[in-house]
Amino acid sequence: MKITVINGPNINMLGKRETNYYGDKTLEQINSMISELAAVLCVKVDFFQSNSEGEIIDCIHNTDSDGMLINPAAYSHTSIAIRDAISSVTIPAVEVHLSNIFGRDEFRHHSYVAPACIGQISGFGAGSYLLGLRALVEHIKGKKG
Amino acid sequence: MKITVINGPNINMLGKRETNYYGDKTLEQINSMISELAAVLCVKVDFFQSNSEGEIIDCIHNTDSDGMLINPAAYSHTSIAIRDAISSVTIPAVEVHLSNIFGRDEFRHHSYVAPACIGQISGFGAGSYLLGLRALVEHIKGKKG
Amino acid sequence: MKITVINGPNINMLGKRETNYYGDKTLEQINSMISELAAVLCVKVDFFQSNSEGEIIDCIHNTDSDGMLINPAAYSHTSIAIRDAISSVTIPAVEVHLSNIFGRDEFRHHSYVAPACIGQISGFGAGSYLLGLRALVEHIKGKKG
Amino acid sequence: MKITVINGPNINMLGKRETNYYGDKTLEQINSMISELAAVLCVKVDFFQSNSEGEIIDCIHNTDSDGMLINPAAYSHTSIAIRDAISSVTIPAVEVHLSNIFGRDEFRHHSYVAPACIGQISGFGAGSYLLGLRALVEHIKGKKG
Amino acid sequence: MKITVINGPNINMLGKRETNYYGDKTLEQINSMISELAAVLCVKVDFFQSNSEGEIIDCIHNTDSDGMLINPAAYSHTSIAIRDAISSVTIPAVEVHLSNIFGRDEFRHHSYVAPACIGQISGFGAGSYLLGLRALVEHIKGKKG
Amino acid sequence: MKITVINGPNINMLGKRETNYYGDKTLEQINSMISELAAVLCVKVDFFQSNSEGEIIDCIHNTDSDGMLINPAAYSHTSIAIRDAISSVTIPAVEVHLSNIFGRDEFRHHSYVAPACIGQISGFGAGSYLLGLRALVEHIKGKKG
Amino acid sequence: MKITVINGPNINMLGKRETNYYGDKTLEQINSMISELAAVLCVKVDFFQSNSEGEIIDCIHNTDSDGMLINPAAYSHTSIAIRDAISSVTIPAVEVHLSNIFGRDEFRHHSYVAPACIGQISGFGAGSYLLGLRALVEHIKGKKG
């Protein structure tokens, strides 16, 4: 089983910015944590990050993995195109957010992407990815099993 | 460490109703799954379910546990009082939903309760509780450690 | 055939309050009228009234009748939980209102409960219950017959 | 006592269209059912149907009956003129709908016509007319009696 | 110079209905008052009233007068078609209302028709027509002169 | 009989500004036209103009005339205080506008002041005042007569 | 194969009005163009135009053609009844507009009628009808073929 971890805009700056919202871990540190858990769960992971809406869509179209763990970041609130990209492939997706989107600006409460995903996890910092990975693997097993 | 699992209105009917949204597990079966995971994580759990907003608030006020795993169900979208109840105690809470709230009626996209919680997990059926329990235990350990 | 008549908040004050909206009949008098018609239609009726949203939900879950005649009163406009309660059982429901909800405050025009019911009757005072009982009995017969 | 039954746009197509919403009875069949009940209730009925907002208003102005049973169909949601027409005569009216208007498109939840009527009945198919006729006759008797 | 006076839905019921809003003059009496003032102003007038949106549009298209004095009544608030009809002819129009539309229901504050007219006069009962006639005649003279 | 003509902000600039909306007549020229018509109608007029909301309210409170002809200009859309000032005296008022307020910016369609007046006249340039004077005098006579 | 071409309010005034929006062709000229293309495509066409919402609905109900090419004009934005009329027959419809509805007033961007049609074509003047005819014929053939 292979999982693609997709990160959207500004996630590459993690650990360098607004740490009250996102914690002080860098993306590399988060990826290591994901890799560790993936090893435990016996799944392969590959990582993708882009600040470009179009490249994220390309990545979704081209992936050959069994599931997508996606943090669309700011694009969650504005991108119908990413929503449609997820709907256009038959691979299950889980949406994750580092911060609690309901505790921030009004315009961050809404997600265009979420309805195209199995579910959404927000507010647990790097932990959101680990929970999301578990949820995704469980979902895929459930469908296969 | 002790965790209180709080379930809101109609959750007692699980497995008996609209199974396309909520899956076919009963509340008892979900509670067993939670208990099992709790044993693995070495935490105690107790369970509470009520269809009454007031009783849920009473439960939040009176609990002596270290964390709350709460599925406010329909009250997520209408209850400012439960939000205030969570804010009125110093115990961390995680909000969970069986179904993907963004994939249902417009009025279910909004949660009054979420901003008073650490984070929110929705869409993974019974799995939402298990993920939420992990997230909550991790959060409490992080604060203690 | 058995029908449960469920009345929401403040209906116990009928005949004692704002009589321009609701008429001067007490709840007991309305119940008598319902019982009389029920006898004519050869159905049993039992009566429930509560000012508590939670108790109304409990009642809906626990009833063993063939149909529910429900006046959710003010909860019509605010309770998603009662709507979900009705959806969670397989018993048909009819929503009734004493006053014409479209002729009052803007916030009373909307009903969260109605979409979970077969239909809605409003504006005929005590008569709304009698019409609702006929509609409900007819509906149940139609499904059985 | 005489009652005018007024049907709005597309009701002449009943039984020929979207039968999931409106049932499979034709307007003629519904009219027969109304006539039968009218006989039982000892009232005369005449029938009017038009797809034209203006003709419906003309009918309301010109009727010499004691009450109006009106299904304004789509005009419920758009016609202030029909509302004003009902207010311009001293004859009581009851609004009926075949389908449960709260269970359909958002723009069908609202009725401009309802505030000018005694009450509204929706969701019982052909039964809505029969219930409406009873309600109307009862109302007129109440005022006369 | 010839002026067409166009009245919309329910205006034929004037003097017979809700007299608190519209006064107790009948349409015939208002027409007489208009005719008298027209004689003083040396203009010819003809009168048209219909409850049908379509017939009002037909009338606007077919008139050979120099100006239109129009009370669209309820259609002011709902008819884009009448607005377009006025725009489609090169004859100036003045919109009048018997009652003060800003002092009634919220949905009566808005007029689709007004932007296609020179101006609007509301609130002076039958007087609105007389003022409108003066305004219209003055306007036409201004353009001719 | 005495009438006070009250003009709001920027009306003193008439004939010097945006002549496509307001015509090329100065306030003095309009006042002369009003005086002429007043003489014909045998009423006295005095004139007041201010750019200050407070001074307009003072004027309304202090006037000893029998009626007020008021063009609140931009304050129509923002001043609840002027509305309340008119309601606080027992002198009838007519609201006039030079331009057709429905044909301009969305925020000019609404008038806080209108509901406190008998009626509103807009779109006839200087003519709006003359029509308003007639309407006001007629109204006062009607109440006296 | 027979196609009915249905035109709504004010379309009879084409070529005589606001030519910046609608071009300078009359309805007769457009009908000739449609007839020519119909001949090329080997389909029969008949033409209907009315300013009355009700008559348009009657026409939709009564047509025995294989498809409807409809320009509802202003009724697109206000008529739920025409939408329901199209849904009430089993004949496919294509909505056309002479002008680009997205480039005009906000209230013209919305169409109640479009969801009941196969598709919508707007902005190509008389060309919209010719494109619509091609689309409709193609659609019918596709279903038959």
Place this chain on the structure above:
Amino acid sequence: MKITVINGPNINMLGKRETNYYGDKTLEQINSMISELAAVLCVKVDFFQSNSEGEIIDCIHNTDSDGMLINPAAYSHTSIAIRDAISSVTIPAVEVHLSNIFGRDEFRHHSYVAPACIGQISGFGAGSYLLGLRALVEHIKGKKG
């Protein structure tokens, strides 16, 4: 004279929670302050607190006091049922809030309950109750005297 003091959800947690909003006094301390002032004003007081909307309504229905001093807390913003409960009895009520509701979340600016009360006092901490008690006693005396 007897006054019932009714406190809504989470008020039992006062002094234990968010002290920046509500101050550090416990409900018991506030009740003592109220009792003291009541003694000065020569009125009896009894106290009621509940986290349940339904129990608050029951309390309102059953009280035999001459006035109600009510802090509906979070239910102010969501409960039409409590509003109706106050309207259903003939006992005057005063609404009080510890914090300044206009200085907090947007959704706390609105009160469903206020229109059913004589007036509202917010922002003075425990002082709001004392002011409210004075206002209520004064009001009752005014009506009796």
Place this chain on the structure above:
Amino acid sequence: MKITVINGPNINMLGKRETNYYGDKTLEQINSMISELAAVLCVKVDFFQSNSEGEIIDCIHNTDSDGMLINPAAYSHTSIAIRDAISSVTIPAVEVHLSNIFGRDEFRHHSYVAPACIGQISGFGAGSYLLGLRALVEHIKGKKG
């Protein structure tokens, strides 16, 4: 200790206008009542009333008192400038209203001024000032003491 009592537009007309909303006391009578209570509370008071937003702001800037008791009347709902004026001085303010603002027009429910004040009291007629004075004096003492 000195308190400035500031009254906004139309308050000078009290006792002369809409007495159903505001009672029949004149401003002078209210001022006397305030003076009497001030004497009891051992504070000095001076009085200011203006219909001008700008003069009210000037007054707020120039006062050398220890507190402000302000009834901004209609300006509560429209004046951001008065809100900013209160924020620009370090003197505590209490907002009062004669009538219950929640029981009147929708646009009177909102106050721009309230968030800059300690609290708000509305609905007790002249009593609102007396309660406000007590609240203000108490607040100042609390801060001093």
Place this chain on the structure above:
Amino acid sequence: MKITVINGPNINMLGKRETNYYGDKTLEQINSMISELAAVLCVKVDFFQSNSEGEIIDCIHNTDSDGMLINPAAYSHTSIAIRDAISSVTIPAVEVHLSNIFGRDEFRHHSYVAPACIGQISGFGAGSYLLGLRALVEHIKGKKG
């Protein structure tokens, strides 16, 4: 004459995704159909597809064709930048959509791009492109001719 066909996000997945909305033709098949028609109409076509908003804008800036046939897909509803790009060149554009945008999610009814185009065609599957090509060629000829 040369036409550029521009396709937005996810159109490269056609025939592989949600076929109920978009049909089962791949982009290559659609392009072939366009090429065939182009040959008939004696125009050259070139094709561009990108999932990136920026690349679509680049393409619009750089094209040397005589017209643009554009399906902005999800970007129709969110991209002001593409709208501005079309406005920034002097080449006419036609917007096309495979599905009927009015028959889908509310947020797909709106197009930021449409006002910068001649017109819009939606709902005819691959046929939308063919109709759009005809419309565009016709438009260019009309301007040249």
Place this chain on the structure above:
Amino acid sequence: MKITVINGPNINMLGKRETNYYGDKTLEQINSMISELAAVLCVKVDFFQSNSEGEIIDCIHNTDSDGMLINPAAYSHTSIAIRDAISSVTIPAVEVHLSNIFGRDEFRHHSYVAPACIGQISGFGAGSYLLGLRALVEHIKGKKG
């Protein structure tokens, strides 16, 4: 060349209030800075400040300068009258704000005044005036030159 610097409500309190938003410079200090830059740019400046909307309008009407540098402060968000005043004179205006209006309350994001100005500068404290003066002088020179 002469420039009038116009400051709206509460600007006279600068340096004395909420210094986190507006900095600690007094209006006199800002005026000195403006005078200095004016000398460099070889233009005359005069200064006006008022808390009264009406006086600001008077000032705009009466100025004989070549340009206006205006900080309408709170009136930016509420005054259509000041907008109209600027439009009523032929003198160019630049709007400035000390604070970044987009970073504050929602109701401060909007400016009624801005569309009547050449442009708007906000967020640079006293620097906003200096930038505005440069912009205005440049603009006037551009038109003269």
Place this chain on the structure above:
Amino acid sequence: MKITVINGPNINMLGKRETNYYGDKTLEQINSMISELAAVLCVKVDFFQSNSEGEIIDCIHNTDSDGMLINPAAYSHTSIAIRDAISSVTIPAVEVHLSNIFGRDEFRHHSYVAPACIGQISGFGAGSYLLGLRALVEHIKGKKG
């Protein structure tokens, strides 16, 4: 000191498009003007323009300058991602617009980007950049000095 000048979508087309909004200067000419002023102010500048939201974010992340002068063009109104990118670096930014955004379409009045910047300058054509450069340099000096 080094400043990065960042231009968003369609700015590369300047001088070639809608010159009524943006003037006739090309981007190269504007850049020359900026370079000249930069030389005067003794700061280095480098220039970046892209039509891609993602590339603009990349540029913001990678810049090693002391300040950013950014014209996000259409992305101002739609890009939360660019706002977050600016927040994610510790480099101050100034937002500039060529045209007066308040004088154009409603959807251009709002800026997602502005709250992450020091301030905003709009409406002065190429001059907006020069003013912005001054503001930015002044700000950086102020923080350093």
